[in-house]
Amino acid sequence: xxxxxxxxxxxxxxxxxxxxxxxxxTMGHDKMYWYQQDPGMELHLIHYSYGVNSTEKGDLSSESxxxxxxxxxxxxxLESARPSHTSQYLCASSGLRHRDNEKLFFGSGTxxxxx
Amino acid sequence: AQTVTQSQPxxxxxxxxxxxxxxxxxxxxxxxxxxxYKQPPSxxxxxVIRQEAYKQQNATENRFSVNFQKAAKSFSLKISDSQLGxxxxxxxxxxxxxxxxxxxxxxxGTKLTVNP
Numbered sequence: 001x002x003x004x005x006x007x008x009x010x011x012x013x014x015x016x017x018x019x020x021x022x023x024x025x026t027m028g029h030d031k032m033y034w035y036q037q038d039p040g041m042e043l044h045l046i047h048y049s050y051g052v053n054s055t056e057k058g059d060l061s062s063e064s065x066x067x068x069x070x071x072x073x074x075x076x077x078l079e080s081a082r083p084s085h086t087s088q089y090l091c092a093s094s095g096l097r098h099r100d101n102e103k104l105f106f107g108s109g110t111x112x113x114x115x
Numbered sequence: 116a117q118t119v120t121q122s123q124p125x126x127x128x129x130x131x132x133x134x135x136x137x138x139x140x141x142x143x144x145x146x147x148x149x150x151x152y153k154q155p156p157s158x159x160x161x162x163v164i165r166q167e168a169y170k171q172q173n174a175t176e177n178r179f180s181v182n183f184q185k186a187a188k189s190f191s192l193k194i195s196d197s198q199l200g201x202x203x204x205x206x207x208x209x210x211x212x213x214x215x216x217x218x219x220x221x222x223x224g225t226k227l228t229v230n231p
Binding site: 033040041042043044045048058059090092102103104106107108109 | 119124148150152157158159160161162165206210212218219220221222223224226
């Protein structure tokens with residue numbers, strides 16, 4: 001099992017609420033990612049970070065924001081959730097060690113439902 | 116832009132038999148990596164197997180092997196002696212090997228069911 005953790009596992013909230021999805025890894029990985037996955041569909045990269053204070057938008061436009069103040073922590077925030085944000089959000093990381101450089105380790109995901 | 120296509124949305128196989136999942140990709144790059152990831156129901160996505168494009172030899176990991184055809188841009192996954200625990204979504208993914216960038220492009224996935 002990978003040492004990357006996401007909380008909460010499931011979240012049901014009302015429209016307009018501010019939410020933060022947590023992601024932490026204990027592997028010392030410098031690179032971290034957020035993917036969005038709708039049921040039966042492929043994963044789309046929405047944010048990534050190559051290190052502390054480094055964040056970039058991914059290939060899929062998202063209204064969410066991220067921060068990377070500590071190496072191990074990469075939270076994702078939605079300021080005002082809408083039903084269109086309902087999806088599964090997967091966090092991943094990859095590391096410095098040669099064999100880890102191309103290998104992503106994934107968290108268990110957060111299934112978000114916005115009513 | 117790179118694209119990954121998995122043409123089989125769902126497949127099933129009997130336990131102990133062999134199954135092959137298809138994947139094709141499109142890229143103009145010459146140096147890249149290809150992956151198969153497995154996502155069991157309600158569990159973490161994990162890497163099954165990885166192939167470097169510059170290697171001609173097909174990668175193998177125990178019961179899992181790939182048939183990498185670079186000219187045809189094809190990257191199929193063969194699972195031998197299928198087990199019930201192999202039931203999962205399988206995603207083919209592509210990554211360009213450049214300057215530390217590890218952004219993966221995923222296919223839509225194939226749902227594999229192993230029947231007892």
